[in-house]
Amino acid sequence: MKNKLLIIGASGHGKVVADIALGMGNWDTVAFLDDNPAVTSSLGLEVIGSSEDIESLINDHDFFVGIGDNIIRKKVYEKLENLGASIPVLVHPSAIVGREVTIESGTVLMAGAIVNCSTRIGRGCIVNTGATVDHDNSIGDYVHVSPGVHLAGTVSVGDESWIGLGSKIKNNLSITSKVTVGAGGVVIENLTHSGVYVGIPVRRI
Template sequence: MKNKLLIIGASGHGKVVADIAVKMNKWKSIAFLDDNESIKTSMNLEVIGKSSDAIKYINDYEIFVAIGNNKTREKILIDLEMAGASIPILIHPSAIIGEQVEIDAGTVIMAGTVINCSTMIGKGCIVNTGATIDHDCVIEDYTHISPGVHIAGTVIVGRGTWLGIGSVVSNNINITSDCIVGAGAVVVKDITEAGTYIGLPVKKIH
């Protein structure tokens, strides 16, 4: 393990990621890359270059992609993996992680989350503040589980899907890839077609 961490993205999401990294107390130094040249520091940590500079630091730093957009995060992470980057997993000390939970590289687990036993979380996921994921779930790569989302047991959430803040997914549900589920929405049946879903229960709007 390298003892320095480089975070790509210094805005809101990046700040929360940096806060988690500091609290983990694993790295001697933490710095940012960001494409906004007007940002010189964030969370009292230095911005040392643009996202395209990441390859220059690949031998000295572990690199974490703190970009909220699922597609952008996926693209950058795949490029870094191909270049041989060391990509950590970030877990807030207050998160509760059950037995036999698997979490893949580039995923962040934020404060107050609960992930129960026998659940799998893919690459490059965001499990945001106060979300709960129950037993035997599969959260596929590059998915964003927003703050306050509650997912019951034996749920599959497809690759690149975004569950909006406060949404709820009933047990034994499959949600296909590349979906958006709106804030406060409730999913009680399988979602088999990519698109945007809102309401109680959800309906596809486009």
């Protein structure tokens, strides 16, 4: 772990990530990299360069991908990983994490998130504001669990899935990779095919 943190992406999600990092107090400085040259600061923090500057800064900084889109976040994360970057886990001070929880690098738990015991969360995930992930869940890599989502016990969510705002997933279910559950969706059966699911209960469209 370094004493300086760079967040890639200075837009909305990046700002929330920066706010969490500042609240954790683990770094002497927090700044951004962003590919929009018109953006020079965000949340009162300086934008010191673009993604082209990652390699020259790799030895002196921790890096975190502050990009909400799962596919883009994965691409940038893998670039950092291949360069040997130090990538932390960010946990908001108000988040609750149970015993025997494993959280992989590049994942952020936002304000009010709850992750209960014996759960694994993969790389580069977002567990957003007020989301709850109950016991014995398995969350794959680059998953976005949106604000207000509730996952019951023993739920499995595959890589690169996006669980939409306020969705609910019944216990003992499996969701395959690259699934999008629309806002407010209720999942009561296994989702075995990638795609977009909406409704109460959800159906594939």
